[in-house]
Amino acid sequence: MVDQNAIRESSGQRAGARGDPRLDWWRDARFGMFIHWGLYAIPAGEWKGEQIPGIGEWIMHRARIPVREYEPLAARFNPVRFDAAEWVSLARRAGQKYLIITSKHHDGFSMYDSKVTDYDIVDATPFGRDPIRELAAECQRQGIRLGFYYSQTQDWHHPDGDGNDWDYDESAKDFAGYLERYVKPQLRELLTSYGPVSVIWFDTPRRITTEQSQSLVDFVHHLQPACLVCGRVGNHLGDYASTRDNTIPADSLDLDWETPATINDTWGYKKNDHHWKSPRELIQKLVDVVSKGGNYLLNVGPTAEGVIPQPSVERLLAVGTWLETNGESIYGTGAGPVQGLHWCRATAKPGRTYLHVLDWPVGGDLRVPGLRSKVSRAYLLADPARGSLSVTAEPDALLIKGPARPPDPDDSVVVLESAAGG
Ligand code: FHN
Helix, strand or coil: CCCHHHHHHHCCCCCCCCCCHHHHHHHHHCEEEEECCCHHHCCCCEECCEECCCCHHHHHHHCCCCHHHHHHHHHHCCCCCCCHHHHHHHHHHCCCCEEEEEEECCCCCECCCCCCCCCEHHHHCCCCCCHHHHHHHHHHHHCCEEEEEECCCECCCCCCCECCCCCCCHHHCCHHHHHHHHHHHHHHHHHHCCCCCCEEEECCCCCCCHHHHHHHHHHHHHHCCCCEEEHHHCCCCCCEEECCCCCCCCCCCCCCEEEEECCCCCCCCCCCCCCCCCHHHHHHHHHHHHHCCEEEEEEECCCCCCCCCHHHHHHHHHHHHHHHHHHHHCCCCEECCCCCCCCEEEEEECCEEEEEECCCCHHHEEEEECCCCCCCEEEECCCCCCCCCEEEECCCEEEEECCCCCCCCCCEEEEEECCCCC
């Protein structure tokens, strides 16, 4: 069943239609790191002494900052503490299998060495390094797949890009020309200079036509056939569907889909956003997403110095610790046979169902309705001895006797082995 409310503008039926083997790695991965990094990390939510409400990377738009005032931020961008090895290693230790970074967000600033413009990190900043190149090398070295976020429609810096009506006359814009003469040449750079690119993560399609979306999909696939295109290319196209931000569908979806999500309330760094989700919330959201057949793309917003905020690091490492023990119940799994229970989620792969007990019942009796196939053995994934738990078939449920106290305070995983896979 397709939860159109969750998917809505982001993608539709065709994006994510199952079966394309190019997505096999992505279906196995289930957990990725999103990185929103750009000039907006300098104001970090504050402009001319005023707190600007909303997500940090939107500050130019929210405060109607003229291009001539925003541009000079580049001369101050010097993230000398940026360390590609550290970022990639964090993703790896968090159990994230791929990383998607903003190559150009809506503010129009290119975070790589573009020849199409001088408004990029190498030409316009004292930093003068290309972090995308450094990340590409590290991703190769550490075995993490790399993808690029690219804002195809909104560009508040380019006179023909969408969204900036305070500097430019929207009705006079040549959007088609911008796509051909700016977006595609930049995509060509990204897809020909940085090795294999696993995903191009387009965003906010807005006014883009079906033909234009299709031509971007074709352009990406022509340059790198294996590169996936996110459903936010628009008009129900792309290789997989993306839900609305921070939205987890109510039911499992028979699509390839993902939830992009924040750790606090912003994507780009904001110095006053301390609304951090707890490790428990993050683990349970990851599990919720995977139990409905999706991927969880969890964001970090590094500072203007190039540092991933410590609260993000701590939380990612906590999720990574949980995955060290419980990764088998996430990677390479899909939606499980039990849905709709408030205390439990289920993931599955052939021969195994993983019950994720989010709220351990008093006494440890796990009564799971809706499981029909024969369970040959049950055990706790966290139990190194894999001691069998007692399983009894009741008329409408399976009763598994677990320990009285939860083995894991956030999510205790019970493995059910069955010849039939259910
Ligand atoms: O407008 C963007 C926003 O800044 C951020 O990049 C998110 C990430 O999913 N996408 C858009 C809003 O949905």
